[in-house]
Amino acid sequence: MALREQRRLETQRAIQTHAVRLFAERGYDATTVADVADAAGVSAMTVYRHFPTKEDLVLADQHAADIAERIAASPPELPLVRRIGGALIDGTAALTRDGRDKGLTPTGQFLLARLKLMISTPALRAKHLDNNYVLQQAIVGALGYDASEPDKLFQAEAAASACLAALHTALVRWAEEDGRPDLPGLIGMALAAAFGETVTGA
Known part of the structure; x- marks a missing residue:
């Protein structure tokens, strides 16, 4: 850089x-x-x-690029939700897990404070949808589909939206419990509830 x-x-x-x-x-x-x-x-x-x-x-979120990079590097033969879900789990693990004492990293603490603000502030809740759209487009771009393949593009957009809905559910639960649960684990649970256990590689 x-x-x-x-x-x-x-x-x-x-x-x-x-x-x-x-x-x-x-x-x-x-x-x-x-x-x-x-x-x-x-x-x-x-x-x-x-x-x-x-x-x-x-x-403003500086971590969308990391998620996109993880997706782009994932094996293309995997199902879309497996590629996206794996990137979301691995990306949040890198941001939030502290291997020394299993507490939140400073970045994780910042993300938790930011998330609480988004949930509790009406003006931010409404605009948060724009952020989800930006992340969805970054995910679709990382998967490599564009308007030249309309059916595959549609599938990628649908898979990204569904995975982000599961992510949102996990994030809300994480914030409500003040960051005590393991966030990557919550995301895995949400994805498994929506798509089945195999989406997380189990």
Whole structure:
């Protein structure tokens, strides 16, 4: 990764981390973009350059690319839901599991705080659907289908949407239980309930 791009991502992560912390402490509506800028040590213009809207400070997700990469690297002969589900489970395991004490990683703690905000804030719940669509399109792109194969494209979109619905169910349960359950395990349970045990490779 080029140094300039790395610095851009580091700035984004720092701003978003401060934003989520302030929103959790003070409330989403009570916290302004100026408050976030002050906490992050940047100007409000810098915040808007990285996050065009206040909602984006919570909803912006830098992990879709990792999921897409995992799907693209998966064996193409596997069923679609197995490829997608495996990537969702493995991707969340890498983000949330701490092998030393089985607690949440710092990234996992951040994801939990972010998810709680999405669930509890009406303005964010509505816009969360846009995020799901973006992730769905990233998944379909990683599977390699496009408009030249309309039937396969439709199947890929349907499989991605169904897997993301299972993911959402697992995420809500995880947030309701304050991150105590193992998130990859919950995702596996949700996928197995929807598609059968073999979708998780059991």
